[in-house]
Amino acid sequence: MRLPWLILLAGFGIACFAQEDYPIQRKKMVETQLKARDIYERATLAAMAKVPREQFVPEEYRMYSYTDGPLPIGEGQTISQPYIVAYMTQTLGLKAHHKVLEVGTGSGYQAAVLAEIVDSVYTIEIVHALGLRSRTLLKSLGYHNVQVKIGDGYHGWKENGPFDAIMVTAGAETIPQPLVDQLKDGGRMIIPLGPHKGVRQLVRLDKKNGKIRKKSLMAVRFVPFTRSDDRP
Numbered sequence: 001m002r003l004p005w006l007i008l009l010a011g012f013g014i015a016c017f018a019q020e021d022y023p024i025q026r027k028k029m030v031e032t033q034l035k036a037r038d039i040y041e042r043a044t045l046a047a048m049a050k051v052p053r054e055q056f057v058p059e060e061y062r063m064y065s066y067t068d069g070p071l072p073i074g075e076g077q078t079i080s081q082p083y084i085v086a087y088m089t090q091t092l093g094l095k096a097h098h099k100v101l102e103v104g105t106g107s108g109y110q111a112a113v114l115a116e117i118v119d120s121v122y123t124i125e126i127v128h129a130l131g132l133r134s135r136t137l138l139k140s141l142g143y144h145n146v147q148v149k150i151g152d153g154y155h156g157w158k159e160n161g162p163f164d165a166i167m168v169t170a171g172a173e174t175i176p177q178p179l180v181d182q183l184k185d186g187g188r189m190i191i192p193l194g195p196h197k198g199v200r201q202l203v204r205l206d207k208k209n210g211k212i213r214k215k216s217l218m219a220v221r222f223v224p225f226t227r228s229d230d231r232p
Contacts (some may be wrong), residue, residue: 025054025168026052026053026159028066034083037083038087040090043094043116048086051109053065053082055141056079070084073130077127077130080109081232088169088202089114098117098165099118099119101122101157101165101166103124103225104123104124104153105123105124105130105134105155106125106130107130108123108134117189120146121145122160123146125150125159126151126228146185152227156176156179157177162187164187165183165188165189166191168190168225171221171223171225175189180212185209186208188204188206200222202220203215
C-alpha cells in the first residue's frame with residue numbers, strides 16, 4: 001500500500017524531509033493552500049493554523065502531513081486534504097455556542113478542527129480501531145469538548161441532538177433521514193453524495209421551517225459511508 005501513496009505524493013512536487021519544522025509547515029499550508037484559495041473565515045483559518053495535523057497522521061507518513069492531499073490512516077481510511085477540511089468547516093458557518101455532529105471520525109483531525117471553533121463536538125466512527133485511537137488521541141491533546149462514539153453513524157446521536165450543524169465525512173448514496181431529523185431548524189449539514197466508488201457532489205443542506213434546501217458545491221472523492229450491516 002505504501003508505494004502508490006508515495007508515488008502520488010511525489011506528484012505534488014513537494015520536497016519532504018525526515019526532520020520537519022511542523023509549525024512552519026502548518027503556517028505555509030494555511031497561506032498557500034487555504035488563504036490563496038477561497039478559505040477566508042477567521043475561525044476556520046485559526047483552527048487550521050493551530051491543530052497539529054502531524055499528530056493525526058501515521059508515523060510513516062508524518063513527513064507529508066502538510067502536503068496538499070489526503071493521506072492513509074489505516075483500516076482503508078484516509079485523512080482528508082487540508083483544503084477540504086477547511087472548506088467543509090467554513091461552509092457550516094459555525095458559531096462558538098454551536099453543537100456539532102460529525103459522522104466519520106477517522107483520524108480525529110476534523111473533529112479537532114471543529115473543537116477549536118465550537119463548544120461541543122459529537123463524532124461517530126464505525127471502525128472500532130480508529131474510534132479507540134482517535135478518542136485516546138483527542139483526549140491526550142486536550143480536546144475535552146469532543147465526545148467519540150463507536151457505532152453506525154447513519155442513525156446519528158439522537159440523545160445528544162438536535163445539532164446546530166452536521167458534517168458527514170464519508171460518501172453516501174442518499175441522505176440519512178435520521179441525520180436530517182437531528183438537525184436543528186435553521187441548521188446546516190454538509191455531505192458528499194453520489195454513486196458508490198465514483199465522483200460525488202459535496203452538498204450543503206439548509207433546514208428552515210422543517211424543509212430542506214440543497215445546494216451542490218463541488219465534485220469530491222471520499223471513502224464510502226459504511227453501515228454496520230456492510231461490515232464483515
